[in-house]
Amino acid sequence: MFSDALSDLLAPLARAMVAHGVTVGAVTESMKVALLNAAIEAQGEDVSDSRVSVMTGLHRKDVRRLRSDAPMTDGRKTANRLALLIGHWATAPDFLGENDRPRALPRDISSEGPGFDDLVRHVRLDAAPGTMRRALLDHGAVTEDDDGRLHLVTNALVPGAGSKELVAAYRATLTTHMTAATQNLLAAPTETRHFDRVVKYSHLSDGSVAELEALARAESQALLERLNARARELQDRDADQGVHGRFAAGAYVLPEQDTKKDTE
Structure with missing residues (x-):
C-alpha cells in the first residue's frame, strides 16, 4: 500500500x-x-x-x-533568476572569451561585446541589472575588479548554508523530482513515463565510495553543462514564438561511508 x-x-x-x-x-x-x-x-x-x-x-x-x-508567495524567484543568469553567461557566445570561458563584463557594451546590463536584459529576468549585480556579489558568484568589471567565478548557483536561496533550491529540486516520480507512479499503462533511474551499491570500501562519488560528480556536471548550453540555444531560438514548454533535468549523488567498521 x-x-x-x-x-x-x-x-x-x-x-x-x-x-x-x-x-x-x-x-x-x-x-x-x-x-x-x-x-x-x-x-x-x-x-x-x-x-x-x-x-x-x-x-x-x-x-x-x-x-x-x-x-x-513563491520564494524561488531570486534563486531561479540568478541560476538563469549564470547559466546564460557561462554558455552564450556573446558573453564568452578565450577558450570559450565566461569573459569579464563591464556594465555597458564595449569593444569586446555586450556588457552585464545587456546580459540581464537578454535573459528577460524582469529585474533591474543593478539588483542582479548586487545579488550575484552577495552570493559570491562574481567578483568585481578595480575597473568595475564583473568576473564569473562559478558556472552554477551554490547558495550559502542557511540562506533563503538554499531553501528555495531544496524546494525546487525536490519538487521537480517528486513531480516526475509521482507522474510515473500514476501513469496509465499506455502513457510514456519520465526517465527516472538510480544506481545503488553496498558493501563498498570508503575508497571505492570516494572513487564512485568523484566519477558521478564529474560525469553529472559534464552532462548538465551540455544540457544547459543546448537548452540556452533552443530557448533563444524559440523565445519569440510564444511557446511555454518546460524542461528540467537533475542529478544527485549520495555517498555513505562505512560506519559499522567503527563499532565492530
Missing part, C-alpha cells in the same frame, strides 16, 4: 523540519493546502467544497478557508 511508504518518504523532510523548527501545526497547514490543490487539479476549479472534503478528509470549513486565502 502507498500509505506504508509514507514514513520513508517523509523521513528526510521530517529531519529538515526539525532542523528548521517547523512544528506539526505548520506541517498540518501545509498538508491541507497541498491536498486541496491536488483535489482541484484532479477535479477542476469548479469542484465543490463537499467533494474536496470527501476526497481529502479535510473539513469543509478548512476547504472554504483555504480557498479564500491569498495564494502563497
